[in-house]
Amino acid sequence: MYLNCHTYYSLRFGAFSELELLELAQQNQVTQLVLTDINNTSACLNFVRKAPEYGVRPILGIDFRNGVEPCFLGIAKNNEGYLELNNFLSHHLHEDLEIPKRAPVFKNAFVVYPFEQVLLNDLQDFSDHEFVGVSIQDLRRLPFSRLVKLKDKLVVQQPVTFRNKNDFNAHRLLRAIDNNVLLSKLPKEEEANENEKMFPIENLAMAFSEFSFILENTEKLLNRCSIHFDFSKGRKPQNLNSYFGSVEEDEKLIEKLCYEGLPYRYKDITDSIQNRLDKELHLIKKMGFVSYFLINWDIVSEAQRRGFYYVGRGSGANSIVAYLLRITDVDPMELDLYFERFINLYRTNPPDFDIDFSSRDRPAMTQYIFERFENVALLGTYVTFKERGVICELGKVFGLPAQEIDFLTTGRYNPSQLDSMSKLVLKYGRLLKDKPNYLSIHAGGILISEKPLHWFSATHLPPKGFPTTQYDMVIAEDVGLYKFDILGQRGLGKIKEALEIVAYNQPEKHLEIDIHDIKGFKADITINNLIKTAQCMGCFYVESPAMRMLLKKLEVDNYLGLVAASSIIRPGVAKSGMMREYILRHRNQGRAEEKAHPVMLDIMPDTYGVMVYQEDVIKVAHHFAGLDLGEADVLRRGMSGKFRSREEFQKVKDKFILNCRKKGYSDTLIFEIWNQVASFAGYAFAKGHSASYAVESYQSLFLRAYFPLEYMVAVLNNGGGFYRSEFYIHDARMIGATIHPPCVNNSNIDNRICGTHIYLGLMYLRDLENRVMERIIKERNLNGSFASLEDFLDRTIISVEQLSILIRIDAFRFTEINKHELLWKAHLMLSKNDRLEHPKLFPPRHQKFQIPKLRTTNLETAFDQLELLGFCLCSPFQLLAEPPKNSNGQRDLHLYLNKHIDIYGYLITVKNTNTHSGKRMHFATLVDQHGEVFDTVLFPPVAAKYYFRGKGIYRFYGKVVEEFGFLSIEVIKMQKQDYIPDPRYADMKTSKKVFDGKISNTLEEPKTNV
Missing domain, CATH: 1.10.150 (DNA polymerase; domain 1)
Structure with missing residues (x-):
């Protein structure tokens, strides 16, 4: 009986989720209802998916409005009607048009005009599919209205927007935020009526008892509606079914392309290569993923034609077919990549490819995809109200001064000492936290569908100018739509521009460069020495202080080592304590036999029995705990945060533990392994993903090794790093x-x-x-x-x-x-x-x-x-009010090992982090007086006492320590050094005494003049 129900996807209007709406229906014995969010269809697919669990028959519609002014409800009779409604809404959103007072003639959708709007706009002569909605509040006026005669056209329209007073309060706050006004100044017409609630069916029937024909009309309307989307495990993908128009043609093409690619990729085509190719092609065809591969091949082929650089990565790099089609540059045979991580018979979703382009080339490739294929849209996402944002918004709504809002956002306050208005901000902030605020765009997801995209939702048109779905990645996957990831990455722009710069700065050498000669780069001693000594400034993924430290500790001097390091650096491995354990086992290989469980060492011999890659979760779950590959993939996806069913995940976890006990493992070992899996799985890279990153790193390192100045200019021109x-x-x-x-x-x-x-x-x-x-x-x-x-x-x-x-x-x-x-x-x-x-x-x-x-x-x-x-081109050390009292630098650290050192450093970057107990500590990287880089750590007692106060030179006193060959300073004392007063405004005599106007134009030891 409820034709007009809102969720919080009626953005800045509704107050609760689609699941809470279903719970509400269940509590009130409502067995069928219509979800009609205001100019939005974000909740529709998940509403249909979950409704059966609550005993509700779902029906979909849209509440068409101009702002908060109602125009009419559109209610889909079937999926074709839902498509019509989405087409109509999308057109108006894309063109920024007002919704008309009168609806178009929908072939497969009903239209319900609100009682008040019919009277205000003097609407008459209703078609067969058009009705007039009457709410409980309207019943008082109905007997005295001309509309009472339209017995066949009246239906119940009791809007559902609130469950209780809290929801109404949240709604008013959302409306004030949307209108950017103080709550006290919010116009009444911007609010919904507080009585827009759901009542038990008996109560609703009693309210309309004098007008039983209205109830009958409503029942008939609802019974004529039916919506179906397939959310079953065995559902077919909704992506484009075939690239060429027929599955047979697609299969012929992918085979032809693979065999053309074999001699390009391999000099000797061994039996193992041929068997791997046959196995993959068989499985790809069987799972119906051929078109997915060919679409990705089409995209990268166009990039090659246009001279665009790209990197194909993700779990797709585990596939030899992807390697032969040149979607990726990672050889899965060389790395023994686990194909079952990529595709297995238990996995209904197609493989995951991320294709990176430079930020300059990506828009052109996105435009190409929209022109090349039909039924294309960017994937949407929701920006939700987070704690700081809620405080800022509600602070304005309650009229707090800016400084008080800033104070609240720091979180450093005693709640008992706050005034009443600040307490209100915090109290009501909890009502809005994590609710959707507005629609945005997924970082790189593009959908290419067999059906029109409006079959699944309406689309809106963000500033990028491409149609964008009103649902996110998780909901898309639920219904069988899988994204193509087209991402922007500055590293590729650096490589491309560096080659262009070499072409004009050293034209005689440009023709000798083959940037795709990855095998040559891997064997190059000069490049590998850069990695070993961590001389990687500006190079993709290997330039950060943490990566530089790891490379030195692991003594990485080859491609396979870099692949491992790219994944070990991820937060999950470090958090589980396994990064340190990996380093220990790497440097003392006897330790692996001593510490690792034999099964773990047998599963992962190349990483010393330590889980490093995302597919290691599958390997451990399958071989150690005896889960089948489908269950193992459920485990991996559940930990990555991309999974829906927590119940199913819990079942798999329980089976993991039960199976291990059946195998006779001790609970200590079981939970040690489980904790390792749980702590890093959501953050780990797939091995193919790490390998793709390592390939790009080698390309950057080649340029850094042989054309360092040209490469550094390209780095600067592409936004640094x-x-x-x-x-x-x-x-x-x-x-x-x-x-x-x-x-x-x-x-x-x-x-x-x-x-x-x-x-x-x-x-x-x-x-x-x-x-x-x-x-x-x-x-x-x-x-x-x-x-x-x-x-x-x-x-x-x-x-x-x-x-x-x-x-x-x-x-x-x-x-x-x-x-x-x-x-x-x-x-x-x-x-x-x-x-x-x-x-x-x-x-x-x-x-x-x-x-x-x-x-x-x-x-x-x-x-x-x-x-x-924003910086000077001379040495900043020469601007100090007091010259350094010593010349200690990075080159001297080994002389002070396990001793104390007094050293000056110009701050490069600080990483703030928390210990397991929540205490603050800092890792800082600095440049010394000779221009060399050194690292410091401030443990919590020191971090609590000393603060970094922005850019500048700091003097440190601390102990030089070594871990696995990497030297750093554990700081005991720290003081920021003062620059001389600005000579353009200060007494020049003072500064002349100190410096006599002599400044070097380098960061090396001072020279006599510029």
Whole structure:
């Protein structure tokens, strides 16, 4: 009898989930109802999936509204009607159109107009599929309305939006957030009626007892509706069934492509390779996954045609078919990759491919997919209210000052000392926490369906401009839709641009490069030595302090070691304590036989009996605990957070323990192994995924080894990586580059290299407008370099404020005129309000000004750079108010092993973390006075006493310790060092005494001048 039910997917309006709606129906003996969220279908699929468990027959519809103003309900008679409703809603969402007062003629959907809207809009002459909804509140007015005569057209429309007072309060808060107003100022018309509740069927029937025909009409309408989606375990995938239009043609094509790829990938085609290929092809055909492979092949083939770099990764890299189709560059035979992790007879969902493109190429590939295939949409996701966000939003709604909101978001308060309004914010924040706030886009998921995507939900149109589903990845998989992951990754942009830079900076060497010669790279001693010594700045996935530390501890000097390290570094392995155990067993291989259970060592000999990869969960569950492959995959997916049924997961866990006991294992061993599985499975990489990352790392390392300056420029031009741009610039200097600040004649918008000279891009000038940069480059390209400041002003439209930025950074140093003199000239030639938006018709005649001789100190230049670039190009150690009291650096650490050291460091990065007991500690990486990197750790007692206070130089006193050959400093004391006062505003005599104006342009030991 309930035709108009809302969940919290009526965004910023509804108050509870679709499952809570079903619980409510069960409590009120309601056996069929219509889910009608406002302009949204996010909950529909899961509502249909779960309804049978609550004894409810699900029916789907949409509450069409303009804002909160109701227009009409659309109720699907069947799946075709649901498609019609989704088409209609999607069109209006995509085009940002108002919903009309009168519904179109739906062939397979009913329309219900709210009682009040019929009267307000004077709607008449209703078609067979159109009805008028009457709520309990409307019954008082019905006898006195002209509508009482429309006996065949009246149905019950008792909206369901709230269960209780808490829901209504949450609703009002959501409406205030949506309208961006104080709660006290929320207009009444923006709220729903507090009586929009579900009543037991008996109560509803009693309320309408005088109008029994309304109940009968409603019953008939409901009985004519039926929706079905297949959520069974054996359901068929809903992805595009065939690539060519027929399964037979698809199967012929995939075989042909595989056999064409064999000689490209393998010089010798052994029996084991042939058997692996036959086995995979048989299983792929049997499971109906051929089209999935061919669509991925189509995507990467197009990328190859366009010269785009890509990396295929994920569990799909376990497949030799994927390797032969060039979807991935990982040889599963070389790594003995576990194909059953990828596809097995128990797994209904197709294999998982993640295809990475550079951030610049990805939009073009997404556009290609939408043009190439029908029934395509981006996969949606929900952004929910999180704790800090709820506090910020409710703080505004309750009228709290900004500083009080900021204080509450820190969480550092005593609840008993808060005022009543702050307590209200926290109290009501709990009502909104984790509710959906708005729809967004999955990081890279694209759906390509056999049926129209609107068969499953409406789509909306986010700023990216591609239709996007109103449901997420988990719900998509529930109904049999599996995503294609097309992801953006800066590392690929670095590789591609580095090769382009080499082509113009060292053209004679460019033709010798084959960036896909992975086998050659793996055998290259120079590249492997970079890995062993952790000289990996700027290189994909291996440049972070944690990875650098791990590479040194493991003494990694080969591809297989790097594959393992890529997965060991993941949080789960470290959390389980197995990262340390892996290192111990790696360095002392007798320890594996001593510590590992024989079954575990037999399952995973290459990782010393330690679970490192995601498929190790399957191996352990299958071989150690005796679960079948399907149950083992349930275990893996359950731990990864991508699984629905916690009940099924619990059953598998119970069977894991029971089977182990039957095998005679002790509970101590069983739960030790279980805890290892449980602690890391959700974070571990598939081995093929790690291998894909290692391949890209080798490509980056090749460029770093043989074209380091060109590669570092590409790193900078593609947004850097783990560190700030300043440190990649420093690294380029350390490997031989001469760094020049931005220059109007030599710099582009991004960075440019000429030989060993790197000219920083104009983009680093934070206050320089983009349009000014573009004008400068365009004019210089058209008419050549600028001869003087006057020539620049004659040819370029610029304001005096923007020109001042260029002068202060010394972008006119080619004139050999002091920048103070240039600033005077600029202000005399341009008035403050002269923005020169139009070019001059005639070249001006410049007046010659008599300007006194001025000079600029190196200290002033350094502070100008700090202000304009965010960093200086000299050594920051030379800006200290007090010079360092020693010259200790990374090169001296071995001399102080197990002793105390006094050392200065310029902060690169800090990792804040918590111990198992929840106490705060820090890992910090710094650059010493010689430009070399060293690492420190601040354990909780020290971290509680000393704080990092942003960028700058810190002095440390601590003990040098070694673990597995990696040296670091356990800090005892720490103090941030002061820079001299800014000489542009301070007493220059003071700073002259300290430095005498002498600054080095490197991070090495001070030299006499720039």
